[in-house]
Amino acid sequence: MKAQRAGPGRAQIFKCPPPPRLLLFSGALPRAARVPLLSSCGRASYCAPPGLSWAHPHSAAPPARGLGRVCWLLWFALPPLAQFARLFHCLFLVCSPRAPPLACQSFASTPPIAPLASLFDIFGLASREEGRVGHRGVIIMTGTGKFFVGGNWKCNGTTESIKKLVGELNDGKFEESVEVVVAPPFLYIGQVIGSLTDRIAVSAQNSWVGKGGAFTGEISADQLVDAGVKWVIQGHSERRHVIGESNETIGKKSAYALSKGLGVIACVGEKLEERESNRTTDVVFEQLQAYADAISDWSNVVIAYEPVWAIGTGKVASPEQAQEVHAAIRSWLGDKISPDLASATRIIYGGSVNGANCAELAKKEDIDGFLVGGASLKGPEFVTICNAVISKKASA
Numbered sequence: 156m157k158a159q160r161a162g163p164g165r166a167q168i169f170k171c172p173p174p175p176r177l178l179l180f181s182g183a184l185p186r187a188a189r190v191p192l193l194s195s196c197g198r199a200s201y202c203a204p205p206g207l208s209w210a211h212p213h214s215a216a217p218p219a220r221g222l223g224r225v226c227w228l229l230w231f232a233l234p235p236l237a238q239f240a241r242l243f244h245c246l247f248l249v250c251s252p253r254a255p256p257l258a259c260q261s262f263a264s265t266p267p268i269a270p271l272a273s274l275f276d277i278f279g280l281a282s283r284e285e286g287r288v289g290h291r292g293v294i295i296m297t298g299t300g301k302f303f304v305g306g307n308w309k310c311n312g313t314t315e316s317i318k319k320l321v322g323e324l325n326d327g328k329f330e331e332s333v334e335v336v337v338a339p340p341f342l343y344i345g346q347v348i349g350s351l352t353d354r355i356a357v358s359a360q361n362s363w364v365g366k367g368g369a370f371t372g373e374i375s376a377d378q379l380v381d382a383g384v385k386w387v388i389q390g391h392s393e394r395r396h397v398i399g400e401s402n403e404t405i406g407k408k409s410a411y412a413l414s415k416g417l418g419v420i421a422c423v424g425e426k427l428e429e430r431e432s433n434r435t436t437d438v439v440f441e442q443l444q445a446y447a448d449a450i451s452d453w454s455n456v457v458i459a460y461e462p463v464w465a466i467g468t469g470k471v472a473s474p475e476q477a478q479e480v481h482a483a484i485r486s487w488l489g490d491k492i493s494p495d496l497a498s499a500t501r502i503i504y505g506g507s508v509n510g511a512n513c514a515e516l517a518k519k520e521d522i523d524g525f526l527v528g529g530a531s532l533k534g535p536e537f538v539t540i541c542n543a544v545i546s547k548k549a550s551a
Contacts, residue, residue, distance in 0.1 A: 300457075300499060300500070300501040300523060301332065301333070301334045301501075302332055302333045302334065302501075302517075302523060302524050302544040302547060303333070303334045303336070303457055303501045303503055303523060303524035304333055304334070304335055304336070304503070304524050304525050304526075304527065304537075304540060304541045304543075305335075305336040305337070305338065305358060305386070305388070305420055305457075305459070305503070305524075305525070305526045305527065305531075306335075306336070306337040306338065306527050306531025306532075306537055307338045307360065307388060307391070307505075307526060307527065307528050307531060308337065308338055308339045308340060308360075308531060308532060309340075309360070309393075309528065310340055311340070311532055312339065312340060312343060312532070314343070314346065317339060317343050317346060317347065318346075318350070319534075320532065320534055321346075321347060321350050321351050322534075323534020323535060323538075324337070324351065324352065324355060324534050324537070324538070325350075325351065325352045326534075327534060327535070327537075327538035327541075328538065328542075329354060329355075329538065329541050329542065330541070330542050330544050330545060332544050332547075332548070333524070333541050333542065333544040334356075334524075335354065335355045335356070335541050336355065336356045336357070336358045336385070336386050336420075337351070337355055337356075337357060337358065337531065338357070338358040338359060338360045338386070338388055339357070340360070341359065341360070341374055344357060344359065344382055344384060345382065348382065348383045348384075356385040356386060357383065357384050357385060357386070358384065358385065358386035358387055358388060358418075358420065359374065359379050359384050359386070359387045359388070359417075360387075360388050360391070361374070361387065361388065361389070361391075361394060361408075362374055362375060362376045362379055362387045362389070362408060362411075362412050362417070363375045363376070363408065363411075364404060364407050364408045364411060365407075365411055366411075376411055376412040376414075376415040376417055377415055379412075379415075379417060380415050380416055380417060384417065385417065385418060386417060386418040386419070386420060387412050387417050387418070387419060387420070388419075388420045388422065388459075388526075389405055389408055389409045389412065389419050389420065389421055389422065390405040390409070390421055390422040390423065390442065390446075391422045391461070392422065392424055392461060392463045392466055393466075396426070396463065402441060402442055402444075402445035403445055403448075405442075405445060405446070406445040406446050406447075406448055406449035406450070407449050409421055409446055409449060409450060409456075410449040410450050410451075413450060413452065413455055413456070417455075418455045418456070418457065419455065419456050419457070420457050420459050420503075420526060421446050421456055421457070421458050421459065422458075422459045422460075422461055422505070422526070423438075423439045423442040423443060423458065423459070423460055423461070423484070424438075424439065424442075424460055424461040424462045424463050424466075424505075424506075425438040425439060425462055425463060425464075426438075426463045426464060427463070427464035430462065430464065435462075435480060436480070436483050439460070439480065439483070439484065440487055443458075443484065443487055443488075443491075444491075447491060447492065453492065453496055453500060454499075456500065457500070457501045457502075457503060457524075458484060458500060458501070458502045458503070459502075459503050459504070459505050459526040460477070460480050460481060460484060460502060460503070460504055460505070461504070461505035461506050461526060462476075462480075462506050465506030465507050466505065466506050466507070466528065467507065467528060467529065468507060469507055470506075470507060471506060471507045471508070471512055471516075472504070472506055474515050474516050474518065474519050474522075475519075477504045477516060477519060477522060478519035478520070478521055478522060481502045481504065481519070481521035481522055482521045484502050484521075485497045485498075485500070485502060485521055488500055501523040501524060502521060502522070502523050503522070503523055503524035503525050503526050504516055504522050504524075504525055504526070505525060505526030505527065505528065507528070507529075508525045508526075508527050508528075508530060508540060509529075509530045509536065509540070510530065510536040510539040510540055513525065513539070513540045513543040514543050514545075514546045515546075516543070517543040517544065517546040517547055518546045518547070524544075525540060525543070527540055
């Protein structure tokens with residue numbers, strides 16, 4: 156059996172029929188999928204590079220005898236049996252920790268095996284080129300930071316309801332591999348800090364652009380630090396579109412908060428009309444640039460992508476939609492700031508996240524956690540969302 160080039164060029168000849176593994180990886184494969192194989196002659200060879208495909212054996216005379224004849228008969232005299240052989244070999248690769256994911260993904264898309272594509276998704280063998288792959292090819296986070304979940308309580312709660320919520324959170328069992336933060340209204344920050352477990356950090360929902368003074372109704376980062384607050388949310392869509400804060404103001408507020416030792420949850424996101432006009436990345440990149448113009452050290456920044464049309468509406472960006480924007484944000488960070496920063500920065504998703512949809516969202520490799528609104532007011536459900544980090548973990 157021989158390999159033929161689609162265009163001009165000399166064919167590469169193999170003196171013995173390729174073994175099942177060669178057949179499995181035949182066709183145009185990505186460079187990452189080219190792996191050394193062992194032919195039935197006992198020598199090393201390689202799967203067909205792009206542009207090559209294995210010649211149909213009917214185009215050449217069958218081997219007269221020996222192992223070649225046996226293989227030819229098995230493949231063409233007993234096609235159903237041959238297809239089952241390929242299937243079982245595929246299943247063997249799925250169970251093997253050394254299975255090359257891109258090659259398996261290519262094989263799963265071939266006509267005889269296309270119905271098995273979902274099997275590869277289940278085992279997480281299909282991966283993006285930049286993603287990191289765990290045992291058996293299960294995708295884990297592209298970013299290197301710890302899974303992060305923030306609960307934004309917004310303008311909700313009373314002394315009694317917050318006491319009950321804090322009790323539920325104190326009783327919750329959180330996975331060790333998740334960082335948890337909650338953001339109560341300013342009025343209740345002292346109550347929460349005084350009663351909440353140290354396992355959970357406290358965030359403010361906003362802070363002023365500079366040091367305190369004659370700014371009625373504002374809270375400075377200095378005061379938040381003095382009260383024991385560790386994080387602050389900046390640039391939330393309700394601050395942008397209801398209060399009217401500009402990109403420039405949000406960038407300055409974030410920079411001042413960072414200078415005082417607070418971590419910043421930097422929000423970005425597009426409105427529905429901006430998405431429908433295909434301006435999602437334009438809007439998000441403009442917002443990111445405003446942060447970048449003011450911030451010099453990103454080590455204590457978590458980016459929260461929150462599509463405005465999904466906040467509090469019950470509508471949720473599909474895992475694929477969220478992943479697409481998260482990947483674009485990570486790419487922007489790599490291009491505009493540095494690849495190391497792109498890898499280290501956690502990019503979390505917000506927008507009607509709840510206990511029912513968090514696991515599927517968490518499986519996406521560029522989603523490093525969540526910023527949760529309404530569901531964070533329900534203690535047990537918020538714990539469930541935090542523990543969606545389990546969906547990130549590679550199989551043992």
